[in-house]
Each structure stands twice: as structure tokens, then as C-alpha cells.
Amino acid sequence: MKTMGAKEIGIRQIHVDDGFWNKRIRNAVEKVVPYQWRVLNDREPGAEPSHAIRNFKIAAGMEEGEFYGYQFQDSDVAKWIEAASYSLIYEDSPEIRAALDEAIGIIEKAQQADGYLDTHYILKKPDRKWKEIAHGHELYCTGHMLEAAVAYRAVTGDDRLLRVMEKNVELIRSVFGSEEGKLDSYPGHEEIELALMKAYHATGEKKYLELADYFVENRGTRPAFLEEERFLELSRENRWLEADYHQAHARIRDQKTAEGHAVRAMYFYTGAADVALEKQDPTLKAALDTLWDNVTGKRMYLTGGVGSQGEGERFTIDYDLPNDTCYTETCAAIGLAMWALRMLKLDPDAKYADVMERALYNNVLSGISEDGEHYFYVNPLMLKPDVARYRKDHESVEPERVKWFGCACCPPNVIRTLCGLGGYVYTQDGDAVYQHLYVGNKAQFFTSQGEASLSCESSMPWEGNASVTYHGPSGMTLYLRVPSYAENFSVKRNGEPLKPEKEKGYVRLTPQDGDVFTVHDGTLRNGSCKV
Template identity: 70%
Template sequence: MAPKREISIKDVKVDDSFWNGRIGNAVEKAVPYQWRVLNDQEPGAVPSHAVMNFKICAGLAEGEFGGFRFQDSDLAKWIEAAAYSLLYKDSPEIRAALEEAVSVIEKAQQPDGYLDTYFILEKPEERWRDIAHGHELYCAGHMLEAAVALFQVTGSSRLLTVMEKTVNLIRQVFGEGEGQISSCPGHEEIELALMKAYRATGQEAYKELALYFIENRGAKPGFLEEPGFQNASKNRWFQASYHQAHARIREQETAEGHAVRAMYFFTGAADAALETGDPTLKAALEKLWENVTRRRMYVTGGVGSQGEGECFTIDYDLPNDTCYTETCAAIGLAMWALRMLRLEPKEEYAAIMERALYNNVLSGISQDGEHYFYVNPLLVKPEVARFRRDHQDVEPDRVKWFGCACCPPNITRTLCGLGGYIYTRKGDAIYQHLYIGNTGEFETEKGKARLRCVSSMPWEGKAEIAYSGPAGVEVYLRVPGYGENFRITKAGAPVSFTLSQGYARLCPQDGDAYTLSFDMKAQYLQANPQVLEDCGKACVQRGPLVYCAEEADNGPLLNSFTADLSQPPVLETSPLFGGVTVVKAAGSQIDWEKWPANALYAPAPAPTRPASLTLVPYFLWNNRGAGEMLVWMNAR
């Protein structure tokens, strides 16, 4: 039997100068911290109710349901993160917490396999009656992902057994038979979870249910006929497109609706395209990918520009100060990119995955690992954000937790599971997409292969890669689009290679060690002129990192600065944040001391003086207190 194409999460362990601290923070601080929050034991954090809801269902406590109807998913994502954290630290405390979580979930499950604390406690008579907004399938999907993670990392199948019962119930409830519901999830997620479970167990039932939900979306009225959907759809932002149910996926021309739902749906669909080999599904995903990444994505890898409906709007509508760009949506984009790479290794997919991970995803968590952003804007003036209604979703400071806390455990499971994003396999070819230090082991038809990567990214374009294993295994190394003078050497001598869709092909022998390097200059980027808010502006990017200006370094009124594009950005090594590369942008600034006293308006041109801005990586913003921040500067 040929080895599976998917690389196990246990097969790749990150050991990287940039990511070690962040993963270590997640393992040592965020995972235990979030367990306390989920148990309502963290002072100052918004109560979660997530564990208590399960305890009440299990008969271990008394009380009423608390939180949102999808509160179960917070615990599920934490279980997944905690399972992955054991790869880095085999903590008895976290193992005990996982044991406690699984035990209470087992007790909470109903005899027929039903598992959803909101409907068990609040509306038992309305099970499966609000598919549009009930989130039963969404919560089941996250819990199934958690079960797969626990199984893969620890070998324990207890939670997987729980979820097998739940999935069997879902298969009885949904379908085309008499008495079944012909519909699909209101909030996609279970599709990708079912595909994970299929690959982990080989059980065809998981794949069949995933394909049913994917193909059914937009094909039949389904939940669109429910009273709950009919009431919500009176708001223009909550119609069928909000759920990506306005058309079948092969007929969808643009990414519409709720951005997280869309990313999860496209991720599951890409999994399905890989398993079925359906070229029409692959083509549909490529079309949607182009729309998202070339017309509806922020430079930071954020998607979803509008708070109302947490949704995509129209092409090139990318406001900076009111944008939603939910952390979960960027995580979803990275997940989708990974699946597109499994379908077809192309540098552009890896570039977007990298952009999202290093910018919009990382900005969602503070350096201390205990404060979070839900929304990730590209322009902030704190007093405006606190006052104006159209900024109501923008937090000037990260917070300890949210009532709707989908993002914090999502970030933690992403950091602890980062090794799963570095490589994909295609036959006996191994593709390295991210230059993150790691050790990876791969089962191939020719035997076990091993890659060890030591990387200087994202501060320098250099990585050392050593191969051990049988001959005949091909290794493809990504040539980043931003990397200039890409070169590979072995023992100091240049290595020739062929290029394939942005990857350098090597055929290593056991013991071969390579050095790859490329130049990364800080450069100004400008947006398509159809992006109204960025017309006449520029931002700075170096390698995968997008940079921003903060009031902490430059004082207020950042918008009064104009960058001189004829002077390239200058790199500097800074002791900030333990040592980072910052950028200096030269230009001019309005001289406010010469502005007419008490004048709201004055004749042009405004008085200016030479000035420069210090820019820091975007993911680090707001780690020094609230203040102004901007990514896009005026430019000339």
C-alpha cells in the first residue's frame, strides 16, 4: 500500500529561532491560560461558560447554559491546541486537563450520539431545526478535528469514539431518504473535519458525508427555507450568499458572504478535490482563489473587509480603519492555501499562506500570549475607534478574552500545529513551502526520508537544509517571489537546479547538505488604483513581513507623513521586542508648528519639513500600549 499523501502532524517538529518563542509561549502560557479561561477561573477575562456547559449536560453541575450557541467550539479548538502542545512539552498538567475535558464530553453526550450543549440545555425540542444559524454541525466539526488531533498525537481514540457516534447520528439525520433533512451546514467547518477524519481512519463514511455537504450547498433550498433564515435574510448582508449558498461551488464566480465560513468551505472543498480527483472542482477553487487573493485580500493576508456580516464586499473594497479581517479568516486562508498546495504545488499558494501566517494571524496574539485581537485593522486612531459607530468592532488594545472567543484558541492551535504547514508530499516528491527551522520525517515508497532545516527567516533569506534517506526522493525548495538572486550551494559550490512552478528541484543523496540564500530588500508596495483607500499611498514589505508605523516610535499624526518613493527604505537592527529588523522611511511631514493658529482649513500647500518614520513588523503592533498605527502611508 502506498504511503498516504498527508504528512502527520507528529512527523514535523518546529525548531526555529523566530517561531520557537511564539510556539513556546503558546505551549507554556496560552494553553494553560485558555484552560483557566474556559473554566471561568481567570480574573479579568470575560466568562467563557464552555466547560461549565458540558458539566451541566453531564450532570456534574447545576445551572443554565451560558455564552453563544457555538460555545462548544471554543473547548474543541483548545483540545486540538493542547494535543499539539504535547509535541513540544509532554505536560502532566495538560494531559490531566485533556483527560478531564474528554471525560466530561463523554458524559454530556446523549444516548443517540447528539452532542451540543446549547440545544441540550436550552432548546432540546429544536434539535436540527435551525441549520442556518444553529451551529450544531459547526461545533461537531471542531470537536471532530479535536478528536483527530488527540488520536494522532496521543493514540487515544476516546474522543474519536464519541464523535463517531455523533457523525453516525448526523448521517441518519441528513440525506435524501425518507424523513431525512436535505440540507448542508449553515456555518461550514464539518466538511474539512470529516476529510481529516477520513484520512486519519480510512473510514469512507466520513468522506461520503463531506462530499454530500459540499455538493449540496447551493444546489437545493435546504436551510434557506427555514423561518430563522427567512427572518435573517431580510437584512441584505444575511442572505444566501452570507452562507455561500447562493450557487453551487462550480457556479460561484466570486467569494461572497461571511469570510470565515467561505475559507472553511473552500478548504473542505479542496480536500474533496484532492481525494476525488475532480478537475471541475479544482478549476472552481482556482477561480475563487484568484478572486480572493487578487481582488479581495489585504496586503497583510487578511480577508473580510466589512464588520456587518463579517463578510467580503466587492472587488477592491479594502478600507483600512473599518476593516474586519478577522483572525480566524486569515487562519482559514492559510488552511485553504495548504490544501491548494496539496492539489498542485505552486509558489503563489505558499506565498499567500506565508503572508497570512506572518502578518494577520500573528497580529491576533500579543507577545505575552494572553491578549488577543479579533479584528486586525491597518489604520488605527484610538480615540476614533472608541467613539465612532462604524469602528465598533475595532479594539485599540488587545483584550484578555472575548464573549465570542473563536479567535484565541484558533490562534493557539495554529501555532502549536505550525509544523503541518511547512511541507506537502506528492508521490516521492517532498515540497518545502516555508523556511521555518524544523526536522521532518517522511514515509516514501523508497523508504524513510528526513529533512533538517535551520533557517534565518524572516530576518534574512538563508536556510541550511540537510537530507538523509534513500536515493530517488525528489526535494522541491520554494523560490519566494520576493527573493532576489536565489542560489543553492553544496559544500560551497553552486548547485544547478530546474524550476517547476516556483520550486527548485533537487535529487539529493543520503547525507547531502545544502545552503540556500536569497536577497530580501525592503521595498515599497502600491495597491491597484481601484483600491480607493490606498490610491496615492504605499506600504513597506520585506520578505514575508509587512511593516507599519506606530505612535510609540513616531509620535501622533502619522497620516501627516508622506514617503519619498525615490529613497528606498533603510534597514536597521533594533533591540525592540528582543531584537528585530525595523525600517526607516524617508520623506516629509506637515509642519504643524507653522499651521495657522485655530484654522480648520488653510490654503495649499501645507508647510512641510523633512522627516522619517520608523516602521516595525505589523504583527508586533500594539504591544506597547494603545496608539496610532498605519500600514499605508501617503507617498510621492
């Protein structure tokens, strides 16, 4: 089994068709993507005002008005574009295509001549561009919009938005760097690092890799943004907003514990893992393993939730995991799943897939209602509504899911995850394919011997059975995950029991055309118990 070499199969090559996930994805595609478009356009009664599309229209000169919302309001539109793009894989809706075309057209007009694109600073603080890196979110918004551009091109083949973001990235490259006259700094809120790596993989252009590498390796150096007036002001007022809040208290190889804002940390580690894979850097991989062990062994809830404290939305200390006051933001669990997927590409070890599965089925899904139109930002494990209304340390807790938030990072993040779920199922390393999740699906991929396909039918999580059918040439290797909770995992080939080799929590198989592998995890369900 190779290490530091795997990559995911392209998103259009995987179509999820699963008894557990189908209704959630179908609802996201048919109802939630249109619902969120209405919210972003302030056309949904009862939802918190968004103003996100209108901010872009004002910046584009299409309407008059003032900026409204948080400084990262643009990112809500970006995540919606990504979700809507993925939704076209399941239903090629003319209405959603038209909405995407409209959104991208507005963004094109809002972009300034030099490539700058951030409506908060265009409309509200034009004299403060690149002067509030710690808390300004310019690079964060760029990251999400760059992810959206890559997704839109991957699904539609249209590079309009990617051209916009390429111009934006060129501006950032001219502003940031270690050369004389540039800002030698890094993002206050990580995100652009992982987005740059997506752009690099999509285009092959080294400039994206180089900028991602610079931001990852530079984090923790001083002074960077640590001498900005706004950073100093907030860190003096609130000790939870010091350098560790931004994972800027040390260089990544010197960080031994997960600190600070949980979403920032997850996005940072995700981007760093992408860079480690591309550079084939074992020291960066080792640093990430140290952080992984700390997060998943000492600072993670059984639901895959991370970030136990509401103040600063952050990590605290080992084993500080209260049930009623835990924060466990939905976005942080999504970030954990993203990081786990990158670690699987670095090193296909089932321990990463176990956590990815745990987060996706629990803390991510708890953030959205069955109808897809109500959301949790915070996901405590225990809630007493009457208590939550009166306690200061419960002020972020909603007794019931709500239609939208003023700070609405989570709702579009959940939907882009649901619509893009296929991207979490497999990774590929040459002629080896790893199946990490037993999610029903049909997938096509390419080997050195030619095109091949896998289809999976799964009754998990309700029953511990799945079947995987292979069609294609000989010479490929299939690795099927053995979940950590599997008490007596078994696998058969065409009905005949096998005892295959097991490597890092995966069974190693050499399929032939037409082979059907059936797996059973041996775990008792449906109220059964062992005595």
C-alpha cells in the same frame, strides 16, 4: 511534478525549531494552553466569562445551571483540545494530559444516548435540534470537535474522543441526506466538511468522505435551510445575511467571486479542496482556482487578511479594502492559510505558499500578544483609538488586545495554529517532498526506498538564508520554494552553486544522503534599499 496528489507529512513527524517561531510556540505550550484552560473554566481574573466547560458539565448532569454564551460556545473547548494535543509534541506535560483527560471525560458524559452533542440545544433549545441549521452551529461545533478528536488520537494514540465523535457523525448521517425522510441540507457555518476529511484520512472510513462530499456538492441547492423561519427572519432584517452570507447563493462550480462571511467561505473552500483531491475532480479544482484568484487578487489585504466589512464579517466587492474600517478577522486569516495548504496538495504551486506564508506571519500573528494572553478579533491596518470609540463602523475594533471575548472563536484558533505550525511546512507526494515554508525544523518521512529525514536551519524572515540537510536513501525528489519576493534566489549543494530546474515556483533537487542545500533569497533587509 504531479498534480492533485500531495499530502502533508504527519504532525508528529515534524518538530519546529526556529529562531522566529520558537518563543511563540514555547509560550503557547508553556503558558497560553494552561491560560486558556483556566479561562474556559472561568478561573482567570479579568477575562470575559466563558462558561464553556461548565456548559458541558451541566449537560453531563455534573452541575446544575443554565446554558451561557453563544450557540457555538462548545467549539472553544474543541479548539483548545486540539491545541493542547499538539502542545504535547513539544512538552509532554502531565498537567495538560490531565486537563485533556478531564475535558474528554466531561464530553463523554454530556453526549446523549443517540450520539447528539451540542450543549446549546441540549440545555436551552432541546425542541429545536436540527431545526435552525442556517444559524444554529450544530454542524460547526461537530466539525471542530471532530478535528480535536483526530488531533488527540494522532498525538496520544487514544481514540476516546474519536469514538464519541464517530457516534455523533453516525447520528448526523441518519439525519442528513438526499434520501426520503432525511434533511436534504448543508451546514449554515461550514467547518464539518474539512473535519470529516481529516477523519477520513485518519481512519480510512469512507463514511466520512461520503458525508463531506454530500455537504460540499449540495451547498447552493434549494430549499435546504433557505426556507427556515430563522433564516428568513434574519435575511429580511439584514441584507448582509442572505444566502450569499452562507455561500449558499449558488453551487460551488457556479461561484465566481468570494461572497459572504469570510470565515465560512475559507472553511468551505478548504473542505472542498480536500474533497477535490480525494475525488481527483478537475472541475472542482478549477472552481476553487477561480475563487482563489478572486480572493487573493482582488479581495485580500497585503497582510493576508480577508473579509473587509464588519457587518456580516464578510467580503464586499473587488478592491473594497479600506485600512481603518477593515474587519479581517483573525479566524479568516487562519482559514486562508488552511485553504492554501489544501491547494498545495492539489497543485504544488508556490503562489499558494506565498499567500499561506503572508497570512501566518501577519494577520494570524497580529491576533495574539507577545505574552499570549491578549487577543485581537478584528485586525485593522490603521487605528485611531479616540476615533474608534465613537464611530459606529468601528464598534468591533478594540484599541488594545483584550484578555478574552464573549465570542471567543479566535483565541483558541490562534493557539491551535501555533502549536500545529509544523503541519504547514511540507507536503509529500509519493517520493517527492515539497518544502513550502523556510521554518527551522526537523522532520521524518517515509519513501518507497525507506525512512528519510530533513532538517532545516533558517534565519528567515530577518535574513534571507536557510540550510536544508537530507539524510536517507537515494531516489527521492526535494522541491524547495522560491518565494515571490526573492529578488535573486540562489541554491548551493554542499557549498557548490547549482542551477536546478524550476517548476511552478519550486527548484527541483535530487538529494543524496548527507547533502546540505543552502538557499538565499537575495532580498535586501535591515534597512537596505535599492536606488
